[in-house]
Structures are given as C-alpha cells and as structure tokens.
Amino acid sequence: MTISEKTLQIQGMTCSSCASRIERTIAKMDGVEQANVNFALERSTIKYDPEKVTVHDFEEKIEKLGFHVVQEHVNFDVSGMTCSACANRIEKRINRIDGVSNATLNFALEKLSVDYNSSQVSPQDMMTAIEKMGFELLPEKDAEDKIDHKETEIKKQKHKFIISAILTFPLFWTMVAHFEFLSFIYMPEILMNPWLQLILATPVQFIIGAQFYRGAVNSLRNKSANMDVLVALGTSAAYFYSLYLAIEWVNGGKVGHPELYFEASAVIITLIVLGKLFEVRAKGKTSQAIQKLLGLQAKTARVVRGGIETEIPIEEVIAGDVILVRPGEKIPVDGEIIEGNSAVDESMLTGESIPMDKAVGDTVIGATINKNGSLQIKATKVGKDTALAQIVKVVEEAQGSKADIQRLADRISGIFVPVVVGIAIVTFLIWYFAVTPGDFRSALIPTISILVIACPCALGLATPTSIMAGSGRAAEIGVLFKGGEHLEHTQAIDTVVLDKTGTVTKGEPALTDVMIADGFVEEDVLQLVATAENQSEHPLAQAIVRGVREKGVDLGNVESFEALPGYGIQAVVNEKTILVGTRKLMREHQIDLLDYEVSMENLENEGKTAMLVAIESKIAGVIAVADTVKETSKEAIARMHELGLDVIMLTGDNTRTADAIAKEVGISHVIAEVLPEQKSDEIQKLQATSKNVAMVGDGINDAPALATANIGMAVGTGTDIAIEAADITLMRGDLNSVADAIMMSRKTMRNIKQNLFFAFFYNTVGIPIAAIGLLAPWVAGAAMAFSSVSVVLNALRLQKVKL
Numbered sequence: 001m002t003i004s005e006k007t008l009q010i011q012g013m014t015c016s017s018c019a020s021r022i023e024r025t026i027a028k029m030d031g032v033e034q035a036n037v038n039f040a041l042e043r044s045t046i047k048y049d050p051e052k053v054t055v056h057d058f059e060e061k062i063e064k065l066g067f068h069v070v071q072e073h074v075n076f077d078v079s080g081m082t083c084s085a086c087a088n089r090i091e092k093r094i095n096r097i098d099g100v101s102n103a104t105l106n107f108a109l110e111k112l113s114v115d116y117n118s119s120q121v122s123p124q125d126m127m128t129a130i131e132k133m134g135f136e137l138l139p140e141k142d143a144e145d146k147i148d149h150k151e152t153e154i155k156k157q158k159h160k161f162i163i164s165a166i167l168t169f170p171l172f173w174t175m176v177a178h179f180e181f182l183s184f185i186y187m188p189e190i191l192m193n194p195w196l197q198l199i200l201a202t203p204v205q206f207i208i209g210a211q212f213y214r215g216a217v218n219s220l221r222n223k224s225a226n227m228d229v230l231v232a233l234g235t236s237a238a239y240f241y242s243l244y245l246a247i248e249w250v251n252g253g254k255v256g257h258p259e260l261y262f263e264a265s266a267v268i269i270t271l272i273v274l275g276k277l278f279e280v281r282a283k284g285k286t287s288q289a290i291q292k293l294l295g296l297q298a299k300t301a302r303v304v305r306g307g308i309e310t311e312i313p314i315e316e317v318i319a320g321d322v323i324l325v326r327p328g329e330k331i332p333v334d335g336e337i338i339e340g341n342s343a344v345d346e347s348m349l350t351g352e353s354i355p356m357d358k359a360v361g362d363t364v365i366g367a368t369i370n371k372n373g374s375l376q377i378k379a380t381k382v383g384k385d386t387a388l389a390q391i392v393k394v395v396e397e398a399q400g401s402k403a404d405i406q407r408l409a410d411r412i413s414g415i416f417v418p419v420v421v422g423i424a425i426v427t428f429l430i431w432y433f434a435v436t437p438g439d440f441r442s443a444l445i446p447t448i449s450i451l452v453i454a455c456p457c458a459l460g461l462a463t464p465t466s467i468m469a470g471s472g473r474a475a476e477i478g479v480l481f482k483g484g485e486h487l488e489h490t491q492a493i494d495t496v497v498l499d500k501t502g503t504v505t506k507g508e509p510a511l512t513d514v515m516i517a518d519g520f521v522e523e524d525v526l527q528l529v530a531t532a533e534n535q536s537e538h539p540l541a542q543a544i545v546r547g548v549r550e551k552g553v554d555l556g557n558v559e560s561f562e563a564l565p566g567y568g569i570q571a572v573v574n575e576k577t578i579l580v581g582t583r584k585l586m587r588e589h590q591i592d593l594l595d596y597e598v599s600m601e602n603l604e605n606e607g608k609t610a611m612l613v614a615i616e617s618k619i620a621g622v623i624a625v626a627d628t629v630k631e632t633s634k635e636a637i638a639r640m641h642e643l644g645l646d647v648i649m650l651t652g653d654n655t656r657t658a659d660a661i662a663k664e665v666g667i668s669h670v671i672a673e674v675l676p677e678q679k680s681d682e683i684q685k686l687q688a689t690s691k692n693v694a695m696v697g698d699g700i701n702d703a704p705a706l707a708t709a710n711i712g713m714a715v716g717t718g719t720d721i722a723i724e725a726a727d728i729t730l731m732r733g734d735l736n737s738v739a740d741a742i743m744m745s746r747k748t749m750r751n752i753k754q755n756l757f758f759a760f761f762y763n764t765v766g767i768p769i770a771a772i773g774l775l776a777p778w779v780a781g782a783a784m785a786f787s788s789v790s791v792v793l794n795a796l797r798l799q800k801v802k803l
Contacts, residue, residue, distance in 0.1 A: 002049070002050065003033055003047055006045075006048070006055050006058070006099075006101075007043055007045045007098070007099065007117065008043070008046070008059070008069050008070075008117060009043055009069065009118075010022065010043065010044055010062060010068065010070070019037040020037070022044060023036065025061060025065060026044065026046060026061065029061065030052055031049040031050075032046060032049075034046070044058075044062075055102070056101065056102060059071075059101065069101075071115045071116065072117070072118045073113070073114070073115055073116075074126075075112065075113050076112040076127075076137040076138060076139065077110060077111060078090065078137060078138075079110070079136045080134060080215070081107060081135060082212070083107075084461070085219070086219070087106075087107035090105055090130055091103055091104065093129060094126055094129070094130070097116075097121055098121065099117040099120025100115070100117075107464055109464065109468065114126060133218060133221075134221070154277070157273065157277040158277055161274050161277050163203075163208065164269060165270055167201075167204050170191050170196075171197060171201060171263035173191055174192060174197070194246035197262040197263070198242075198246060200266070201239060201242075201266045204266040204270065205235060205266070205269065209231075209232075209235060211228070212235070214228075215228030215229075215232075229417060229421070230420060230451045230454060231269070231451075231452065234451035234452045235265035235268050235452075237444060237447065238777060239265040241261060242260040245259070261448075264448065267778040268777060268778060271782045271784075275788050296388060297314065297330075298331070298366070300313055300314060301321075303322065303323050304322045305321070315383070317379055317382050319379050321379045322376055322377070322379075324374070324377075325374070325377060326370070326374055327370060327372050327373060329370055330366075331364050331366055331370055331375075331377065332366055333366040333380075333382045334364070334365050334366050334380055334382075334385075334386045335364055335366075335378050335379045335380050335381070336362070336363055336364075336377065337360050337362050337375055339360065339375070339376035340375040342373030343358070343371040343372055343373070344364055344371060345369040345371055364377060365386075365387050365388075366387065366388050367386075391475065391480060405756075420450065420451065421451070423450060427443075427770075428444070429443075431443035431446060431773070446772070446773045446775075449776065449779075450771060450780075452777055452780040453762065453767065453775065453780035453783055454763055454767055454784075458759035458790075458791045461759075461791050461795075462752060463752050463756070465755070465792050465795035466748055466752045466755055466798060467748070469748075469799050470487055470744060470748030472799065473798050473799050473800075474740070477740055477744075478730065478731040478732040478737055478740075479729075479740055479744060480731060481728055481741075482727050483727070486711060487745055488745070489745075491742065491748075492710075493694045493745075495645065495647075495648065495686055495691040496640055496648070496693075496696060497650050497682075497695045497705070497709070498647065498648070498649050498696050498738075499649075499679075499697035499698065499702050499705075500627075500649055500650075500658060500661060501627060501651065501653070502715065503697060503698065503715055503735070504630065504633050504661060504665055505627040506627065506629075506630055507627065507698075508539070508543070509539055509609070510543055510546070510547060510626065511546070511547025511550075511625055512608055512624050512628070513603060513610075513622070513623065513624035514526065514623050515621045517595075517619055517620050517621045525613060526548045526551065526553050527553050527554070527556055527574075528574065528578050528615060529544060530555055531558055531574075532569055532578050533545055533569065535561040535571065538563075540609060540611075540625050556573050558571055558572070559572040559575065566584075567581045568581015568611065577615070577616055577617070578613070579591070580611050581611055582612070583600070583612065585612070586612050589614065590617075591617060595619070596621075600612070603622070604656055606660050607626060607658075607664070608626040609624065609626065609657075610624045611624070630735070632735060633735050635736065636736040636739055639739040640735075640739050643739060643743065645742070647669070648667070648671060649661070649662050649672075650674060650682055650695075651672055652672075653673070657672075659672070679695075679702060679704065680704040680705045683695055683705050683709050687708075692711075694710065694712075694713055694742075695708070695712050695713065696715065696735070697712075698714065698715055706726045711728060712727050713728045713730055714728070748798060751797065754794055755794055758787065758790055758791055758794065762783060762784070766780065766783060
C-alpha cells in the first residue's frame, strides 16, 4: 500500500474545536492513515491511501463541514507534446507534486489547468518539473495570442513538410520499382544508387525527424513510452538496416541494386509530418467558436473624460467611464444608459432577432448593436467582467475540461505503447525464427509496420476534439456547457423538470381579459381601475396599469387610496369610490356578484387571476391578469416529448393555475404548491425512481433544485447570467434550448464513440495485418497519419450541426 501526504490550507475556523471537528471527520474517512489540523497555521496535513480516497474527497468533506479549502488556479500552454501518452505523463507528474489538488491536461487544446495550494507549490515549481521531462509550460496566452500561435505552428509544420516532401519524392519514385505492374514507368538509374538515397534520406531522418528522437529520449528518460518511441524505433530500424545493406553492397563489389528501405523511413516521416499539418489546421478550426465570440467585440470605445471626447482601445475603458455610442455602432462594454433611447439588437446574446427598445436606466450589453439612436452609457462592467468575456470563459473551460469517457481513453493510451513494442518484438522473433528462419530483412518489415501504424494519436484526439467542437457549436446556439463532463452526462437525461414562472411563462403578468357590466363604459372603468392600481407596487397592479396604458387610456387623479391585504384595494378616483379585489371584498361591502361567479371560475380555470371591480357600490365588471406562456414553450415541450423525455412542471403556484398552464403547453405531469426549499426534495424523489433528471429554472430561486438534479439548466436572458448556479446556462431564455442542449450532447457523444471506433479500428485491424506481412511500412505511415486526421475531421462535423 502506497501512502501519500497532502497539506491543505483551510479558511473559516474560529477556534480549536473547529480544527478538532475537521480532524475527527477526515480521520474517519476510508483510506486515511492520519489527519492533523493546525488551528494556528490554518493548515491540515493528511496521510492517506490514494487508491481508496482522493484529495478532492477531502476538499468536498471540508466544504460540507462549512469550511473552505484555499485553492489557487493557474492555466498553462504546453509545448513539446506529440501524442496523448505525453499528455498523460505530464498530467500524472503535475498531480504528484505536493500541493497540487487537481491537474487536467487537454491534449487537443495543449492546455493544462491546475488547482493548487500556493503555500506548498508555485507555478514556477510546476514549470521546472515539466521542463525536466523535456516539455515546456508557458503562462497561458489570451485567445488572440493563441490564434497567432496556431498560425505560427501551421507555418512551421508546412515548411517541414515541403522540405521533407522534396527530399522524399525521389525515394518514393524508387518504390515504383518494387511493383511489377508499374514497371513501364521510367526509372532513372541514379535514383537506385544507395549513396544518393542515403544523402536524400539522412536529412529527413535526422533533421525533419529530430522531433521524434527528442520526444523518444525524453519519454524513455522518464520511464514511459509514447508515439515518438514507436516512430523513432520503426524509422531507425528501416534507415540503419538500409545503411548496413548499402555498406554490404559496396563490400560485395556493387553488384546489381540492393533492396533498400530508405524510402520507407523517409515516406513514413513525411506522411506523419503531413498528418500533423492537417491535424494542427483542423484543431485550430475546433476553436473557431471562441474566435467568433471574440470577433463580436468592439475594438475601440468613444469615451468622455474631463469633457473631452476621445476614442480609446476597449482594453483601456474603466468602470464609470461615460461612453458615446452612435447609431449602427457596437456597444463596447456592459453599462447603463444615462442619456438617449434606441433599439438594441441583442441577438448575439439572446437569439432574439427583434431589437429591444432601450431608454434611460436600462442596461445594455457589450458587443450588442445600437440600431437607430445616439446613446450615452455609463460603463458598469469592463474587461473580464463583461457578459461576452464570461461567455468566452465558460466555452474555454468547457473545451479544456475532461469527460469521463476521455479519462478511460487516456488510461488505455497510457499502456498502449509498451504493449505495441512488445507485440512488435514478438512478431520479429516469430518471423526470424519460424516464418522465414534467419531472414532478418523479412522479419524487419512487419515489425516496422506494427510500430508505425500503432501510434495512439487518434485515441488521444478522439474525445477532446469532439468536446471542443460540440461545446463551441452549442455556444453559438446559446447553450453554455460548464464543462465537458456536463456535455457528456446530458445525453443520459430522461426526465426534464421545468419551473413555471419565468421558464415556461414569461415571468411577468399581463392584462388578459376585461369584462364590463351593462351601464358602464369600458374606457371609464379602465381609467378608474388603472389610476387606483397605479398607487400599488404589487406586480398584478403594475400589470393592469401597463395593460390599460397600452390601450391608450390616460390616468386620472387619486383622492385617497388604501391597500387591503388579502382582499384588494379601495380608492377614491375622480370623486368616485372604487373597489378592486376578491369575492370576499365585494361581500363585505354587500355588493351582488352573482352574475359574475361563472365568469370568475372560467377565468381561474384558465390559470388567470380574476379581480372584481365595483364603482359606487355597483358591480362594474371583471378584469383578469395572467403570467402568459412564452410563445415557444408549447413547441419546445413537443420537441422534448419527441426526444423521448418525460416533462414535469414543478411550481409553487396553486394547482388550478398550474394545471391550466400545463394543459396549454402540453405537460401532463404537474407538481404544484411546492415551496422553493422543497423543490430539491421533489428532485430527489424522482432520482430515487432511477430517473436521470434535468432541472430547468432561473438559477437563483431554484438553486437548491438545480444543484440536486443530475444536470441543472439555468435560464439566463440578461447580463447576470446564472453561470455558477447550474451545469448549463440557456442564454436565450427559450425552452427550445433545453432540447438543443440534449440533442447537442447526444450528437457529441455519438461523435466521440465514432472517433473512438475509428481509433481502435485502425490499431486492432492494422496491427494483425502488419504482423502477417501484408502492410508495407509506408502504407502503415499513411494509415497512421490518416487516422488522426479522420478523427479530427469527423469531430469538425459537429460545427455544422443544425438543430
């Protein structure tokens, strides 16, 4: 049993009893040998068996006790990796450093994310440790720098390929001589000269191929093996055996032409470099979502400082600056309108194509477009705090995180190379001693082919490229996955629980019905009601006022006003006494409401709040207010049913109203009259029946339920997007996004499985074919390069998904 030791910095302890409680709780955990908590240093030292318990388990336990484990977070760009085996080694090495609680490396993004205790380890310590392994950790660049870095890398690979191809082509031409059916093609005698072949092959082997030797040496030095080991072994065997044959040919009197394999090693290296070029280009395309988001941002802002209008780079804007935005311009940062009014196109954030009217006091979002009016805006959020920056951050984090299925692929690729080397050695021995006894040449060819075709690059790229492309495409349609694991788990959802207010409905009540008694004029009644209700702050009262104003009715004067909690209101307007409220209110004032009992019940059965109106002690009619259903809710719920999902509405509203709304949108299962704190209990009841539950709410009132559900989806339609409240943020406030999220998850997981199939198919089919001698080394090199490219190209199909 291996015992590890970790030290955690803890915040929140107020006395020694706190330390004792933490110490006792940790000590009781399975796999913990010893736990000590120092109250003075606010530090815990734990000795444990890493096979039974992890540092993450300790952190969760301490957090549940009400304390906080202090963590720093740093991101690095990683250079020098050639395959997923390299990534696995780096990740394992960083995770073994004392003070690091969690490190995740994304091979496709070449990005390392580390959570660590700054009192034990520093980023420089990590950089030094990885440098000793032959790789390099660099402080994370911003997204635009990364794009430039990708372009530089593409140019570098392109130059390598061009030089390699020029040198390799004559050698490849000699391969024609090996095929009898191509014997009619002219073959210059000089190309068959071993020394010319040596001159052409050597730069390819040791200059273009130097990266493989460096990688192999670093890998073996660290007692592991990666793709570079396979390529270096295979091509070196072909190269040095050819060199031996060339020397033998000279010593033998230069009779005929020796059967050399310089072309095999050179073609393999050239094809792998070509594959890397395609791979780098394709991997760059998987990050297009971030590039598109960054492209939405304005580059400059026109600010007023000291009464002087100046145009400055957007990076120099600070909170509190007054910014001028002309018609047709992009709004630079998040802010509040202090002068002017306009229509603002917010489609980049909400997906709503109709511009939103904005006036003084309204908030605006950076990167949205001011359509037709001049605005003065006070900057409230700048830089990394803006809504767009937060979106970019979430997409980057999702693309950089690992799904569970990727961890399995990583474990397989970690042991794959040593196994392949073993298979290659066994194959060589079988051929040399049994199939063609004593024939070194015949035994070498299948050995080289096995070493080359078995490189695990495709296996390492299979999952991260799909996660990158899938989460990027999801962001474009307004669905933000917080991490790759959430993108993976969403596909398993079978039950969707919807909050009613603000999710199925618009979240703000509206005037829906007006019924006027005989002897009264509608405009006069509405004027009196709205004038009275304008004195109230109640949401229903404000809905009535808005509705009446939209009808073009002006308000009058209020002589007196009284709110009657639980009943309604009483007021004197234009010298007339008016009552608006419940049946109880009318009965207390001996007002006959028999004629409207049926109308009241019908309106309530439709999910509306109905209010009686009396003027001068006579019933004047009924008005109804309702939280109206979003136009897209019915269609979205129908889509969920088509996906085979069980849809449930969970609300605190009364059963009659909830049933009416549910019936309107096509929901058959309703859980009503539930308090906010009880919603998580209802989620747990569903989970107890083996349901995989997604909870959809506003991310604030529904936070406990969102956290309890297998997947929490927060509806966010403003600048304060509820990113931290849930696993997924639905930016468009449209329930169609729920179906989009589940479909995107399913398509991404299907894509990952296709990629893994491709990766395993090449190896499981290619290795035995190579072992029996039916696969030429250069064909093996082409197949290996094609496997990586095909996996990345398949992942890129996700960027074209239409939902």
